[in-house]
Amino acid sequence: MRYIISVLLENEAGALSRVAGLFSARGFNIESLTVAATNDSTLSRMTIVSIGDDNIIEQIVKQLNKLIDVVTVTDLTATEHIERELLLVKVDVNQQTQADIDKQIDIFSCKIVDLSEDTYTIELAGKSQKINDFLASLDVSKILEVSRTGVTGVCMKITS
Amino acid sequence: MKLNGAQILINSLKSEGIKHIFGYPGGAVLHIYDALNACNEIKHILVRHEQGAVHAADGYARASGKCGVALVTSGPGLTNAVTGIATAYMDSIPMVIVSGQVSSAVIGNDAFQEVDAVGITRSCVKHNFLVTDINDLANVVKKAFYIATTGRPGPVLIDITKDTTIAETEFIGYPESIDMRSYQPEIKIEANKITKAIALIVQAKKPIIYSGGGSVIGNADKTLSIFTRHTGFPITQTLMGLGAYPASDKQSLGMLGMHGTYEANMAMHDSDCIIAVGARFDDRITGNLDKFCPYAKIIHIDIDPSSVGKNVSVDVSIIGQVNDALSALIQALKDKQLADITQWWAQIETWRGVDSLAYQTKTGVIKPQSVIEALYEVTKGESIVTSDVGQHQMWVAQYYPFDKPRRWINSGGLGTMGFGLPAAMGAKLAAPEMDVACVTGEGSIQMMLQELSTMLQYNTPVKIINLNNGYLGMVRQWQEFFYDKRYSMSYMDALPDFVKLAKSYGHIGIKVEKELDLKPALVEAFKQKNRTVFLDILTDSTENVFPMIPSGAGHHEMLLAGRDNMASINDKGLNLV
Numbered sequence: 001m002r003y004i005i006s007v008l009l010e011n012e013a014g015a016l017s018r019v020a021g022l023f024s025a026r027g028f029n030i031e032s033l034t035v036a037a038t039n040d041s042t043l044s045r046m047t048i049v050s051i052g053d054d055n056i057i058e059q060i061v062k063q064l065n066k067l068i069d070v071v072t073v074t075d076l077t078a079t080e081h082i083e084r085e086l087l088l089v090k091v092d093v094n095q096q097t098q099a100d101i102d103k104q105i106d107i108f109s110c111k112i113v114d115l116s117e118d119t120y121t122i123e124l125a126g127k128s129q130k131i132n133d134f135l136a137s138l139d140v141s142k143i144l145e146v147s148r149t150g151v152t153g154v155c156m157k158i159t160s
Numbered sequence: 161m162k163l164n165g166a167q168i169l170i171n172s173l174k175s176e177g178i179k180h181i182f183g184y185p186g187g188a189v190l191h192i193y194d195a196l197n198a199c200n201e202i203k204h205i206l207v208r209h210e211q212g213a214v215h216a217a218d219g220y221a222r223a224s225g226k227c228g229v230a231l232v233t234s235g236p237g238l239t240n241a242v243t244g245i246a247t248a249y250m251d252s253i254p255m256v257i258v259s260g261q262v263s264s265a266v267i268g269n270d271a272f273q274e275v276d277a278v279g280i281t282r283s284c285v286k287h288n289f290l291v292t293d294i295n296d297l298a299n300v301v302k303k304a305f306y307i308a309t310t311g312r313p314g315p316v317l318i319d320i321t322k323d324t325t326i327a328e329t330e331f332i333g334y335p336e337s338i339d340m341r342s343y344q345p346e347i348k349i350e351a352n353k354i355t356k357a358i359a360l361i362v363q364a365k366k367p368i369i370y371s372g373g374g375s376v377i378g379n380a381d382k383t384l385s386i387f388t389r390h391t392g393f394p395i396t397q398t399l400m401g402l403g404a405y406p407a408s409d410k411q412s413l414g415m416l417g418m419h420g421t422y423e424a425n426m427a428m429h430d431s432d433c434i435i436a437v438g439a440r441f442d443d444r445i446t447g448n449l450d451k452f453c454p455y456a457k458i459i460h461i462d463i464d465p466s467s468v469g470k471n472v473s474v475d476v477s478i479i480g481q482v483n484d485a486l487s488a489l490i491q492a493l494k495d496k497q498l499a500d501i502t503q504w505w506a507q508i509e510t511w512r513g514v515d516s517l518a519y520q521t522k523t524g525v526i527k528p529q530s531v532i533e534a535l536y537e538v539t540k541g542e543s544i545v546t547s548d549v550g551q552h553q554m555w556v557a558q559y560y561p562f563d564k565p566r567r568w569i570n571s572g573g574l575g576t577m578g579f580g581l582p583a584a585m586g587a588k589l590a591a592p593e594m595d596v597a598c599v600t601g602e603g604s605i606q607m608m609l610q611e612l613s614t615m616l617q618y619n620t621p622v623k624i625i626n627l628n629n630g631y632l633g634m635v636r637q638w639q640e641f642f643y644d645k646r647y648s649m650s651y652m653d654a655l656p657d658f659v660k661l662a663k664s665y666g667h668i669g670i671k672v673e674k675e676l677d678l679k680p681a682l683v684e685a686f687k688q689k690n691r692t693v694f695l696d697i698l699t700d701s702t703e704n705v706f707p708m709i710p711s712g713a714g715h716h717e718m719l720l721a722g723r724d725n726m727a728s729i730n731d732k733g734l735n736l737v
């Protein structure tokens with residue numbers, strides 16, 4: 001199963017490497033990891049996507065909680081939540097392919113954030129699955145560069 | 161008062177009540193050593209190798225229950241200390257390690273004697289800090305001791321840059337207390353868990369208490385004894401738990417696991433209700449997980465939620481201090497009737513009757529087991545015993561029944577050869593009134609021999625019992641059983657003359673080659689109250705540790721000594737260690 005774990009941690013030097021180190025040392029897998037400051041400058045929010053069975057996720061949550069810098073750990077997938085990821089993709093456009101790409105951009109409600117003579121840079125925010133679907137709809141040979149942020153998310157109910 | 165960083169550090173350590181520091185100087189810690197020199201309250205023990213410093217601080221902590229402290233320089237000082245730190249981490253020992261670091265201005269520049277101490281130790285400490293600002297220093301020290309000694313204890317490293325030790329600031333005093341929002345070690349026992357546990361306990365027809373290091377670490381020996389006596393349940397203890405419950409008591413079944421007794425392992429296997437107390441279901445205990453305790457409901461008491469459900473899923477988890485959890489159980493049991501377990505005890509007595517620790521004597525050779533039995537006799541079971549790692553370690557666990565906690569000091573989780581001697585030195589400093597014996601092997605002792613010199617300098621008399629079988633015995637045993645007797649690199653050739661060696665370090669050395677000389681030599685050694693005595697005892701080089709559960713087997717598939725049960729191991733087992 002795919003899990004999204006949200007971690008609130010002290011904004012201390014080395015905190016990120018503790019989390020990343022924990023995953024590699026214990027052989028847990030990381031699909032994606034994002035981290036940035038929150039409204040409280042002493043805290044960072046980290047969102048981790050991992051794949052594993054219930055036992056592994058239970059251990060991941062416990063081991064994260066054990067890290068001294070970690071304040072709270074929430075398994076977002078255990079509650080109603082919203083997840084988003086941002087994609088920036090650069091594609092090759094020419095007269096033959098333009099119509100098709102424009103159509104996909106329209107279907108997926110993407111934004112073109114930069115244009116040049118023969119490239120588009122497209123932005124799309126959404127669930128990871130939507131981003132996967134959009135990328136799949138493009139002609140692979142025309143994709144020049146893909147950059148994804150990884151998932152971030154929040155609980156729909158109020159949590160501490 | 162204006163102080164420099166080094167002085168603030170030493171002041172902080174004084175405020176923590178630290179009496180002993182084990183360490184070794186170097187460039188990055190010269191300011192700290194200068195401040196230490198001006199301090200009369202703290203005694204510094206100059207070891208001969210930084211690994212020895214950390215093991216000694218570890219032995220000190222295990223014997224006293226207090227926090228051990230080690231001090232090392234940057235670079236090689238720190239890397240030498242890592243084995244010691246990992247050893248303490250695996251056995252949850254409270255310890256603060258201070259390491260020097262190059263100056264902040266040159267961090268990351270491959271400066272002389274620079275290593276990324278925080279990075280290198282990250283996976284073998286409970287927590288670590290890099291201090292680059294003198295104004296953080298006292299607070300960090302406070303946090304380090306708080307973290308190291310509370311919850312599930314463990315080593316904490318404070319890496320301090322040289323410029324921090326030199327800088328000066330107005331010292332406003334050491335913080336009285338600390339509150340960390342991200343670390344809340346006080347855990348209250350959940351009442352509903354106690355209710356659930358009691359429901360299982362009162363029904364149990366084949367109960368067993370499986371107690372571990374947590375009962376020692378949590379100073380819960382008294383509560384554990386009350387609980388065990390109150391329930392009348394049999395109790396088995398892990399290698400790390402030995403001594404929390406008196407081994408000589410009739411409710412004690414001895415150690416369980418790979419080299420545990422027949423009765424302990426059979427009782428675990430057949431039990432319908434296991435009460436795990438501060439134990440972490442290590443693979444030396446569970447053996448093959450598919451065959452582990454097939455019939456039992458499991459209640460697990462542990463301070464660390466991540467110990468619960470890690471290897472074995474449990475029915476009731478009680479998170480909190482052993483003392484609190486057992487007290488709550490005892491309270492809740494007051495008005496409860498327990499199931500009749502006479503039949504269970506009868507069954508256990510038949511297993512006990514197998515006498516799985518019996519061993520065959522041979523004339524003309526000294527059996528290692530008999531050395532430990534003699535040691536027990538001569539010390540009346542009242543000595544602190546440290547050990548190294550190998551067969552000799554298991555024989556102490558089996559043949560020296562510990563009746564009190566903090567008497568048995570060994571490296572269980574990491575299994576670090578070289579631990580025994582420096583740990584004995586630390587234990588002796590922590591408990592100068594006690595006899596301290598270090599049971600070792602000719603392999604292990606050569607890993608930390610240099611500390612013999614420290615032991616002379618600081619007059620820490622220890623009796624070294626070298627079970628010299630001329631082999632890396634534990635390795636040889638596995639090769640005999642599982643590698644068709646291909647003894648690859650397990651023979652210890654070119655051994656030194658240990659008697660002369662001990663003498664050259666200023667100690668007493670005695671060689672024991674005959675059974676008849678064993679007892680008198682031991683008596684003589686313990687008579688020498690103020691001297692370290694090295695007993696080099698030539699023991700049977702072919703002896704193996706029994707019982708043994710081969711890796712991959714179940715608890716009921718134990719190998720016993722001198723019986724017709726050729727050791728066998730399946731492919732799955734061979735993948736294990």
Ligand SMILES: Cc1cc2nc3c(=O)[nH]c(=O)nc-3n(C[C@H](O)[C@H](O)[C@H](O)COP(=O)(O)OP(=O)(O)OC[C@H]3O[C@@H](n4cnc5c(N)ncnc54)[C@H](O)[C@@H]3O)c2cc1C
Nearest residue numbers: 372373374378398399417418419438440463482572573575
């Ligand atoms: C050569 C060799 C052979 C070995 N063979 C055996 C063997 O046959 N049998 C055996 O038992 N071991 C054996 N070991 C040791 C083994 O590797 C483990 O170290 C040991 O089994 C772990 O013991 P434990 O489960 O008591 O856990 P420990 O490592 O002592 O851990 C203690 C547990 O208690 C918890 N805890 C700590 N403090 C508290 C508290 N205050 N309150 C509540 N919980 C607390 C911790 O969170 C942890 O889960 C062997 C080691 C070596 C080197």
Ligand SMILES: Cc1ncc(C[n+]2csc(CCOP(=O)(O)OP(=O)(O)O)c2C)c(N)n1
Nearest residue numbers: 550551552577601602603604631632633634
């Ligand atoms: C530092 C280290 N290296 C290697 C090992 C693997 N090992 C475990 S027991 C053992 C043999 C120990 O020999 P000795 O000290 O003579 O004890 P004996 O088993 O003969 O009693 C070895 C090599 C270890 N535990 N620690």
Ligand SMILES: [Mg+2]
Nearest residue numbers: 601602631633
């Ligand atoms: Mg040996």
